[in-house]
Amino acid sequence: MAKFNDIKGFIFDLDGVITDTARFHTQAWHQLADKVGAPWSQELEDNLKGVSRMDSLEMILNAGGLSNNYSDEEKEQLATEKNTNYLALVDQMTPNDILPGIKDFLDSLKANHYAIALASASKNGPRVLGKLELTDYFPTIVDPATLSKGKPDPEIYIKGAEALNLQPEQCIGIEDAAAGVEAINGAGETSVGIGSAKLLHEADIIFPTTKDLTLANIQKAMG
Secondary structure (H helix, E strand, O other): OOOHHHOOEEEEOOEOOOEOOHHHHHHHHHHHHHHHOOOOOHHHHHHOOOOOHHHHHHHHHHHOOOHHHOOHHHHHHHHHHHHHHHHHHHOOOOHHHEOOOHHHHHHHHHHOOOEEEEOOOOOOHHHHHHHHOOHHHOOEEOOHHHOOOOOOOOHHHHHHHHHOOOOHHHEEEEEOOHHHHHHHHHOOOEEEEEOOOOOOOOOOEEEOOHHHOOHHHHHHHHO
């Protein structure tokens, strides 16, 4: 692991780190399942996490044995409708939806002149940051459209460091998912996992909640 004094930049995942938009995805998919008449279950909800839009749609249709009822074009329309529902929920977000401690942490990074980037696979990242009134903290956003591979591939974190003009070993990546931690480690950066120590055991540093994310705690953990 790098030394704390070598760190110059922080690269953030969005969902589960800065805010929780996963619940909006769940709501929007649930709305769609109700519309097509597919049964909703906790198992289905869990299986949709981190899965692409079209694959998620197939899982919902398959749950109701409905996959053959729709043409590819109709499936595209359903997926688009889900995204429209999702964005309507996102547009109701306010700074109150920032996860605990994150605003203070961003303020401390800014005050100490660290470079900050967003590394989210979501094309809606800039829109979400706008609603949270955090746009000014993230002058650098990795454009998901430029990526050829998704997490756990390290590409998004490698591009994040490049965009900040830093070496990977000068960066800390922050994630709440195992695939994200794997991506940070693969990029050669220091990984901070937020959440379950069991799930995120590959992370260099693990904090149970976003409230624990402070420069002092990171410095202590890095020694």
